[in-house]
Amino acid sequence: MIRTTFSLLALLFIAAIQFIEVSRVAAANDGPSGNKPMNILLLYADDWRHDTLGVAGNPVVKTPTLDQLANDGVRFTQNCVTTSICGISRATLFTGQWMSRHGNRSFKPWATPWEETFPGLLRQSGYHVGHVGKWHNGKIPADKFDFSRSYYGTHWIEQPDGTKIHVTQKNEKDALDFLRERPSDKPFCLTVAFFATHAEDSSPLQFLPQPESMTLYEDVTIPVAENATQESFERLPDFVGNEKNEGRNRWHWRFDTPEKYQTMMKNYYRLATEVDSTCGRILAELKNQGLDDNTLVIFTTDNGYYHAEHGLADKWYPHQESIRVPLIVRDPRMPANMAGKTNDDFTLNVDLAPTILAATRIEAPETMQGTDIAPLYLSNEKPAWRDEFFYEHPMLKSTDFIPASEALVRKDWKYFYWPEFEREQLFDLKSDPIEESDLSSDPAFTSQLEGMRKRFAELKSAAK
Numbered sequence: 001m002i003r004t005t006f007s008l009l010a011l012l013f014i015a016a017i018q019f020i021e022v023s024r025v026a027a028a029n030d031g032p033s034g035n036k037p038m039n040i041l042l043l044y045a046d047d048w049r050h051d052t053l054g055v056a057g058n059p060v061v062k063t064p065t066l067d068q069l070a071n072d073g074v075r076f077t078q079n080c081v082t083t084s085i086c087g088i089s090r091a092t093l094f095t096g097q098w099m100s101r102h103g104n105r106s107f108k109p110w111a112t113p114w115e116e117t118f119p120g121l122l123r124q125s126g127y128h129v130g131h132v133g134k135w136h137n138g139k140i141p142a143d144k145f146d147f148s149r150s151y152y153g154t155h156w157i158e159q160p161d162g163t164k165i166h167v168t169q170k171n172e173k174d175a176l177d178f179l180r181e182r183p184s185d186k187p188f189c190l191t192v193a194f195f196a197t198h199a200e201d202s203s204p205l206q207f208l209p210q211p212e213s214m215t216l217y218e219d220v221t222i223p224v225a226e227n228a229t230q231e232s233f234e235r236l237p238d239f240v241g242n243e244k245n246e247g248r249n250r251w252h253w254r255f256d257t258p259e260k261y262q263t264m265m266k267n268y269y270r271l272a273t274e275v276d277s278t279c280g281r282i283l284a285e286l287k288n289q290g291l292d293d294n295t296l297v298i299f300t301t302d303n304g305y306y307h308a309e310h311g312l313a314d315k316w317y318p319h320q321e322s323i324r325v326p327l328i329v330r331d332p333r334m335p336a337n338m339a340g341k342t343n344d345d346f347t348l349n350v351d352l353a354p355t356i357l358a359a360t361r362i363e364a365p366e367t368m369q370g371t372d373i374a375p376l377y378l379s380n381e382k383p384a385w386r387d388e389f390f391y392e393h394p395m396l397k398s399t400d401f402i403p404a405s406e407a408l409v410r411k412d413w414k415y416f417y418w419p420e421f422e423r424e425q426l427f428d429l430k431s432d433p434i435e436e437s438d439l440s441s442d443p444a445f446t447s448q449l450e451g452m453r454k455r456f457a458e459l460k461s462a463a464k
Contacts, residue, residue: 037187038359039295041286043279044191046086046134046198047315049304050079050324052272060220061269065280066299066328071340073330074377079347080409083393084303084315084322087136089349094118096353096368098392098463105394109138116365118353119189120144125362128186132174133193149174152195155208166210167195172278179285192282196271206254207267213274222265225309227434233311235436239421240317244400247306250313261308296359297330298352318391318407318416319435331374338377345385347373390459395420408456415452426452
């Protein structure tokens with residue numbers, strides 16, 4: 001009888017603890033402003049990999065605004081994209097789906113219904129929804145937004161009066177217009193989709209910062225990665241490691257001499273600092289309007305970027321330089337002791353749509369494949385979380401131009417698959433973090449290869 005009573009009391013105690021935790025998370029989800037709907041500000045840069053931040057340890061680039069945002073919030077150090085290219089990654093951002101499901105395989109509109117995207121669902125729920133800057137999924141559906149100004153492709157934009165404005169300045173002006181003109185009686189969601197630090201591909205200069213930025217980094221020598229070598233390029237599979245490949249072509253545009261590398265990287269970093277400054281002015285306007293305590297602020301980017309690593313430029317392929325991107329979240333529901341912390345769980349761009357919907361208490365559609373990341377910083381108990389993911393990228397134009405690539409990504413191992421060539425690669429990321437030594441043909445790793453090949457097939461199937 002005593003034992004039964006004790007067991008019952010233990011169960012009641014456990015239930016009480018669980019109830020307290022659920023109540024605490026529910027209260028956190030209500031935010032400091034109680035039942036007032038959460039606003040959303042998404043700062044979305046371009047071609048900007050995980051370490052292009054001072055707070056991430058970059059010894060050169062100056063990003064004081066984003067560094068402070070990370071100090072006020074949480075920074076996810078292992079955030080990745082499921083497809084590393086502008087248009088497809090943006091489709092994934094809005095739909096919360098892998099490319100295999102949303103169907104955008106280049107730069108055309110996705111197949112997912114608008115009412116299953118996060119901006120569509122927010123607007124249906126009474127949000128004032130805006131998009132500023134780069135769209136890159138066909139023509140922007142302006143009628144689906146309350147505020148829509150889309151442009152990209154060049155760093156300098158001609159205005160109606162004949163003068164020119166830098167694209168990042170225009171991003172800033174339009175974002176501030178949205179914040180100052182929005183109806184005060186409605187919650188809002190604004191995506192500021194920067195064109196920087198994307199190159200202006202048609203210009204031989206590639207990266208064109210504002211004149212006042214040109215004194216930045218003048219006397220700095222930009223470090224060159226240890227695998228930005230001809231030998232590294234020659235270790236790539238021959239269908240990538242050749243002069244016809246677009247990644248190599250763009251390497252010639254930007255990085256094929258030491259002098260060109262220094263010029264291009266300094267201008268690339270200048271563009272990054274300009275984006276950081278604009279983010280600062282947007283956040284200052286948010287604070288000036290008294291919206292800090294009820295706005296979820298997210299900074300992230302659409303894909304990573306080769307800074308000449310593997311003898312390549314741009315993105316596309318499954319190397320770490322290409323798929324890892326920044327993610328900083330400042331959430332007013334976040335407990336004070338989380339400020340300035342980092343998290344090394346695998347978060348993905350596919351997670352942001354369901355995260356935004358959960359913060360606004362809107363149910364995500366079943367078609368979304370990502371997961372709300374807020375429990376990673378709101379819950380006392382760490383939730384069950386992924387330790388691997390499937391990466392995919394389509395062939396563009398031809399296999400000579402950009403061949404398709406796929407991968408199973410873990411923190412310690414990575415499996416590449418090149419479907420048009422039925423070629424596998426295997427990398428031990430602990431001993432070989434720069435992915436130089438392919439172990440796929442080494443008999444000592446046959447079991448590892450077979451296990452990853454099987455799991456890769458399972459995750460690939462689940463992405464559809």
